[in-house]
Amino acid sequence: GGTKLVAVFHYSDKAHTTPEKFYIEACDEGADAVLAIDRVSNEMTLTGKKDVPPSAVTKPICGVMGTIRLVAGMYLVVITRKRNVGSLLGHAVWKAVDFDVISYKKTVLHLSEIQSQENKTFLSMLNNVLSTDGFYFCTDFDLTHTLQRLANTSPDFQEMSLLERADQRFVWNGNLLRELAGQPELHRFALPVVHGFIVMKPCRINGKIFEWILISRRSCFRAGVRYYVRGIDSEGHAANFVETEQIVLYEGAKASFVQVSVSVQTQTHHQHFDSQLLIYGKQTILNLVNQKGSEKPLEQAFAKMVSGMNNGMLNYIAFDFHKECSHMRWERLQILVDAVTETQDEYGYFMVTSEGKTVSQQKGVFRSNCMDCLDRTNVIQSLLARRSLQTQLQRIGVLNVGQRIEEQAEFEKIYKNAWADNANACAVQYAGTGALKTDFTRTGKRTRWGLLMDGWNSMIRYYKNNFSDGFRQDSIDLFLGNFAVDETEGPTPLRVQKDWKFLTLPIIMLVAFSMCIVCLLMAGDTLTETLAYVMFWGAASAITATIILFNGQDFVDAPKLVHKEKLD
DSSP: OOOOOOOOOOOEEEEEEOSSEEEEEEOSTTOOEEEEEETTTOOEEEEEGGGSOTTOEEEEOSEEEEEEEETTEEEEEEEEEEEEEEEETTEEEEEEEEEEEEESSSOOTTSOHHHHHHHHHHHHHHHHHHTSSOEEEOSSSOTTSOHHHHHTOOHHHHHSOHHHHSOGGGOTTTTTTHHHHTOGGGGGGBOOOEEEEEEEEEEEETTEEEEEEEEEEEOOTTOOOTTTOOSBOTTOOBTTEEEEEEEEEETTEEEEEEEEEEEOOSSOOHHHHHHHHHHHOEEEEEEEOOSSGGGHHHHHHHHHHHHHHTOTTEEEEEOOHHHHTGGGOGGGHHHHHHHTHHHHHHHOOEEEOTTSOEEEOOOEEEEEEESSTHHHHHHHHHHHHHHHHHHHHHHHTSSOTTOOGGGOHHHHHHHHHHHHHHHHHHHHHHHSSOOTTHHHHHHSSOOHHHHHHHHHHHHHHHHIIIIIHHHHHHHHHHHHTSSOOOSSOOOOGGGOOOOHHHHHHHHHHHHHHHHHHHHHHSOOSSHHHHHHHHHHHHHHHHHHHHHHHHTHHHHSOOOOSSOOOOOO
16 A cells, blocks of 8 residues: 655666776666766766777676775775565565775875775775675665655655655765765665665464564664764764664555664763654653663663653663573563553554555654663563564454464564574674574573573673774774765874784783693692792783783774774
């Protein structure tokens, strides 16, 4: 039901390269549009197929991600491989799997040795972001909006190009598309790409087949890596903001339930909530923090701020996840779900009947706040979404009265695995490791093996936070345009040389520590000898550890490109 979006976007299919120009050809029926990019002047123009010289080298591409300036000049980023994820209301949804970064300039001979090194670093940053799983696009449908936002648009919205009508919060290549965006006649070549997770599953309950879809959109405003970017920037955008929409399609009827999640803020602005209330209506904030230890002051500050705003649109509930669910008592989460039942019924969901009549709109959202965001958030979100789904499936006529989703074993398995995959995808994008606690989402039980995996993930997470996240944050800042490489020959912020102690001290510490263990295991001839060895190596590891701790800030791989406060 409803109106079909007019396809204004043309899926570009061929890239032709000559030493002077790139030509990108639109491949839809009878279209003659070709985007020409001058490799010397960087100029972009619209031409026709007849202008592509026969000598050009041709390769198939799936779309243009955009352009970016590095030390060596401009680069073109194209999608070279895609995988079909499914179809949303008749529109194919694709996952971008491979990318190519092509230099406008044919050589790097114009660069000094240092510049050439820096250019390589910037290229590896770009590839670091592109190789993160989770980029999706659709050539004739707007993936950045929820079904409810799409339903409430004006007629002229349908006339706009995909780029113009997209929700800018979720266009991850917005910065890369800046050049194209400035020339409306080239908009058909600009492909908005979202970052996050999408799963689409045909499901069967009572012999009725429906489509169940989960879409997580990660906001690119103030996006960052765990531990560096926690909080809210001056414009009120929350760090690591994710919008998750669950959609059900059955015989022309559509239903959707939207939730948002955010990594906890230290200094939150009213401005952020004002814009949130405009977009989503009422909000209930579920603060899933550990109410003792390092997370406690955050929780208190947050509670104080929300109550200080005295806004009837905002509800605040703090849930001490670790206390309530310690000793693997995960069923305790139901307490929180039960506590917000009335609110959830009030907020409702979005629904359109098979005749195309809107019978219900979602009036508010649950917003889960969490320190490391995704682990605990995902568990709560999947429980709230299931409750919403229960009502929707009954109303659409898939579930009979008195039937519960939990009892539909086949669907329940698909459901739990999809939510666990969603948590994992978002956690990898955010923390560089899989989400902790996905065994609960998958099976509904917490297992010993799950605890072991948590320990392993926490260790990797700690290492990544402290030794490689700076690079990752820099990569994201470069990609999103929070840092721009300028044309002047000046030194870039990358030239902060690391001191010798960085490499040597951690290595000495490791060696000393392992020697200490070895001496303990392989006793010497006498007890005093063993003790002497252990004391020596133990002291060596203790001293190096102390130096490392005292110079902690220097050892950590902090981001270099955009200075943000590291919040702890």
